[in-house]
Amino acid sequence: MRPVVLAFVLLIQLVRASPASDLLQQAIGELRTHYYGYSVVDWDALAEQSGRELAQACTGQPQCGVEEAARIIARLVRNIGDGHTFYLSRERYQQILARFAGKPDSRPVYGITIPAYADGRVLISEVLPQSAADLAGVRPYDRVEAVNGMPLTGLEDFRARINTDQPVRLTLLRGEERLQLTLSRQPYSLPVLPTLYAPGGLPEGVLVLRIPDFAVYQQIGPRVHQLVLEAQARGARALIVDLRDNSGGEETECSSAPGAFVGNFALEMRTKSVAVPFGYADGAVLGNDPKDPNPPYRLNQAARFTGQVAVLVSPGTASCGEIMAYVLQQFGGIKVIGQRTAGVMNTATEFWPLADGSAIAITYIRTFKANGEALPAFVTPDVEMAYEPEAIARTGRDAMLEKALEVMGIR
Known part of the structure; x- marks a missing residue:
């Protein structure tokens, strides 16, 4: 009997037919069929070990439920040791699908992210x-020191104070300037999109292009080109592309967006059975993930920035975020500032749904240079520098932005 068959027979013998055993078999089958990452996996041993674990977990249960299998699947996927291969609960999978579809969140929100607190100040x-915060005049890297006139004691204190449908008055620091802004949380109907802004204290003509992720098809890349055109219309002489903690997204978006800075470039994506182009040429996206139903597209209005550029990354910059930084660095000679990135640049992932509504993200693409050489896993910055949100909250100074100005020779 072939080892693969024997492994599954063993699993079935150890755990009588149940929703749990069915789910575990499905998960291992999907992984065995589609995984194309760089981790070396003995699938037969994995199936046998997982079957034994499920048998032990189900001992004494007349009908073993899928929750037992879900815990084992999550652990076995984690043990593969591949950052692009992971388990998603039913709830998390639905959240991810909604994010990639750009579906609005019906809950009222302010539209801010708060990563750090230090010395009585919360960093935004x-x-x-177009969120409530944006319309009220809040800007990235503002620091909140009071809500309704009362000082803050931490992130949880801030969250509790603004957890209301009544208007809240924020006392903000923007550089050395102190501001009072009033805002009310509102339902947000737009996808998460890049923004263009001028932080306090930057020289005239220097703007920051913030790209939080590349999640929404045919939204992020075109938006980047639109904002670059806007920056040029505003007379920008330099752009700082902020990819810190950018978690990635759609391949079409991280192939179209770099074109606004480097023009044409070409890479290649490969599955176990097919190779497709991955790049940008004269306003058009070249190829896409073979499993993705969304086709490549052409931009209505492509931009090309000719001023100075620097890129900011962090250890949380992953996947498509890494691709963007790498392309600007390698094809445009643009300096990257920060720390080594997450380390999943040389692969791509796709979701395979399971019978209980959960899913497994499986690494099924490897990414290569045009000459056939594999991409590195990480982006290595030209200038090593830590991203320290707590220090920004404390001092109001973003040392990475300051370093970007220095690297570009701007005073």
Whole structure:
């Protein structure tokens, strides 16, 4: 009997037919069929060990439920040791699908991200365009020191104070300037999109292009080109592309967006059975993930920035975020500032749904240079520098932005 068959027979013998055993068999089958990452996996041993674990977990249960299998699947996927291969609960899978579809969140929100607190100040790192915070005048890297006139004691204190449908008055620091802004949370109907802004204290003509992720098809890349055109219309002489903690997204978006800075470039994606182009040429996206139903597209209006550019990354910059930084660095000679990135640049992932509504993200693409050489896993910055949100909250100074100015020779 072939080893693969024997492994599954063993699993079935150890755990009588049940929703749990069915789910575990499905998960292992999907992984065995589609995984194309760089981790070396003995699938037969994995199936046998997982079957034994499920048998032990189900001992004494007349009908073993899928929750037992889900715990084992999550652990076995984690043990593969591949950052692009992971388990998603039913709830998390639905959240991810909604994010990639750009579906609005029906809950009222302010539209801010708050990563750090220090010395009585909460740092706002992200402001969603057209959100309640944006419309009230809040900007990325503003620091909140009071809500309704009362000082803050931490992130949880801040969250509790603004957890209301009544208007809240924020006392903000923007550089050395102190501001009072009033806002009320509102339902947000737009996808998470890039923003263009001028932080306090930057020289005239220097703007920051913040790209939080590349999740929404045919939205992020075109938006980047639109904002670059806007920057040029505003007379920008330099752009700082902020990819810190950018978690990735759609391949079409991280192939179209770099074109606004480097023009044409070409890479290649390969599955076990097919190779497809991955790049940008004269305003058009070249190829896409073979499993993705969304086709490549052409931009209505492509941009090409000719001023100075620097890129900011962090250990949380992953996947498509890494691709963007790498292309700007390698094809455009643009300096990257920060720390080594997450380390999943040389692969891509796709979701395979399971019978209980959960899913497994499986690494099924490897990414290569045009000459056939595999891409590195990480982006290695030209200038090593830590991203320290707590220090920004404390001092109001973003040392990475300051370093970007220095690298570009701007005073």
